[in-house]
Amino acid sequence: MSRKQKKIGIIIAIVLLVIVASTFALNLIIENKIATVIDDLPKSVKVECQSIDVNVWTGNLELASPKVVVSGKTTNKTILDATLKTIEINNLGYWDYLFNDKISVETLIINRLVATYKHNPKVNNDDYEKGFLNQIKQIIAIEKIAITNADVLITEYDTDSTLLSMPKFNFELNDVQINPKASKKDKKIRYGNFTLAAKNLKWTINEFDDLWVNSIQITNDNATFSDFKLKTKYDKAEYSEILKTERDHFDLHIDEVKFLDMNFGFNDNKTFYFKSGKVLLNSLKAEIYRDKLVADDETYKKLYGTLLRDLDFELGLNSVEIRNGKVSYLEKVNVDEKAGRLDFTAMNAIMTNVGNTYLNESTLIKVNSTFMENSSIEVNWNFKVADTTDQFVFKANLGLFKAVTMDQFTKPNLNVDLNGELQQTYFTISGNPSTSRIDMKMKYDDFEVLILKKDGKEKNKFLSTIVNLFISKDSDDEKKAFRYGQAEGVERDVTKSVFNYVWLNIRSGLLSVMTGDGKKEN
Structure with missing residues (x-):
């Protein structure tokens, strides 16, 4: 050499x-x-790490077995407790960091996060966001953020009771841009496409009810929730003991809920908005139970138009469709009797313009179902959310109906036994939050009302005879024509539900049809 x-x-x-x-x-x-x-880091934030591995040539960084504990600044109570297998940063851009005052990263991967977060409802969400952004000085650009195999638990700050549990959570977010110097809120944090997948989610939505979802798939445009359940956490007897005023007991199950063509975010007024072109609810099954022995809830009940109008965010669902639904309503009135039951099966419904963003367009609800297993029923309901007078029109068409099928509801709840056959019933209710009018026409045969004694078993012969004196047993002698009835100024009980309002109108219409002259009003 x-x-x-x-x-x-x-x-x-x-x-x-x-x-x-x-x-x-x-x-x-x-x-x-x-x-x-x-x-x-501030004393309220403690971070421990088994090892830190850096490779300046590849721009890769790995934190092994990091543990993060965040405490309240005044209470010292742990707010966040998180452990991870690794945090990986790949292809960190040193050039951008040194010369462009910018942190650029190709991928940020958070592996096997196990986190418990204590939610304090007294702290405004904006405070969290401001606190986060105040810690950032440079522009941050990340091509992809991935959270893999995470187990997330959110509990209530004061009681430690579970609010949200997601034991199998995966998330990927692309094209993240954080600019703390941007003037507008929606410009400070921007992102591209994302995917979210979770299993076995449980959310405590209030002190009485829990929501469960077996599987979740969400992207920017669409979302699918499989095996969706909303259940009251107590059995019916225990629930009635706990309640101070009456409230529905829920048991709702939907095989699949889909949101298509979604769009959400914040508008120029910093108001959150959520829109969807179509919502599908496949195979909905619901049982709703009300114990009327519990003290009445005498608070004012808003109509649905008002409820939508008063939302604190913008909602726009172009259409909501229920396919193959089943809804049962049970009401208990007497201690010694079973709850009366109303069943709607083979239910299909389409609701359009559901929300508070449609201005003068009407919200339309069309329902087709089988009532009490033997009669078809069709409902058409419309109102304008933007109309502050809350005018509405509710129409229904009930097919051949055997009155005896209502006994299991009318006997325990009303001490009334019905017999006969309603061949066809039409009615239209038009009204506002205070009063309404019903127009009804019916064709029926051999209709009879039996008033029962207090024990609900024996017939009260005297009252039954008096009532049936005023009731026309058939719609006419030929049993072909309709009998007509009308009722004006039906007053709403504002402490009860919308459907109680419908029932008050139906009751007034029935009385007019069966005890009046049966002629159509000019």
Whole structure:
């Protein structure tokens, strides 16, 4: 080997040694810098890490087995307790960091996060966001953020009771841009496409009811919730003991809920909005139970138009469709009697313009179902959410109906036994939150009302005879024509539900049809 070659070899060796030493030194400096940053965090934030591995050449960084504990600044109570397998940062852009005052990252991967967060409802959500953004000084650009195999638990701050549990959670977010210097809120944090998947979600939506979802798939445009359940957490007897005023007991199950063509975010007024082109509820089954022995809830009940109008966010659902539904309503009135039951099966419904963003367009509800297993029923209901007078029109068409099928509801609840056959019934209710009018026409045969004694078993012959004196047993002698009835100024009980209002109108219409002259009003 010549002297020249030896010199070149020595130079190369020195260069390699310098590169290796520099790489080691830089890696060590960055690792120590990260450790210093961790040590300098506020006292309320504690971060521990088994090891920090840095590769300056690839721009990769890995924190092994990090643990994060965040405490309240005044109470010292733990707010967040999180452990992870690793946090990986790949392809960190040093050039952007040194010369463009920008942190650019190709991927940020959070592996096997196990986190418990205590939610304090007294702290405004904006405070969390401001606190987060105040800690960021540079622009941050991340091509992809991924959370894999996470187990997330959110509990109530004061009681530690579970609010939300997601034991199998995966999330991916692309093209994240954080600019703390942006003037508008919606410009400070921007992102591209995302995917969210979770299993076995449980959400405590209030002190009485829990929501369960077996599987969730969400993207920017669509969302699917499989095996969706909403259940009251107590059995009926225990629930009635707990309640101070009457409230529905829920048992709702939907095989699949789908939101299509979604769009959500914040508008220029910083108001959250949610819109969807179509919502599908497949195979809905609901049992709703009301114990009337519990004290009445005498608070004012808003009509649905008002409820939608008063939402504190913008909602726009172009259509909501229920396919193959089944709804049962049970009402218990007497201690010694079973709850009366009304069943709607084979239910299909379409609701359009559901929300508070449709201005003068009407919300339309059309329902087709089987009532009490033997009669078809069709309902058409419309109102304008933007109309502050809350005018509405409710129409229904009931097919052939055997009155005896109502006994299991009317006997325990009303001490009334019905007999006969309603061949066809039409009615239209038009009204507002205070009063309404019903127009009804019916064709029926051999209709009879039996008033029962207080025990609900024996017939009260005297009252039954008196009532049936005023009731026309058939719609006419030929049993072909309709009898007509009308009732004006039906007053709403504002402490009861919308459907109680419908029932008050139906009752008034029936009385007019069966006890009046049966003629159509000019």
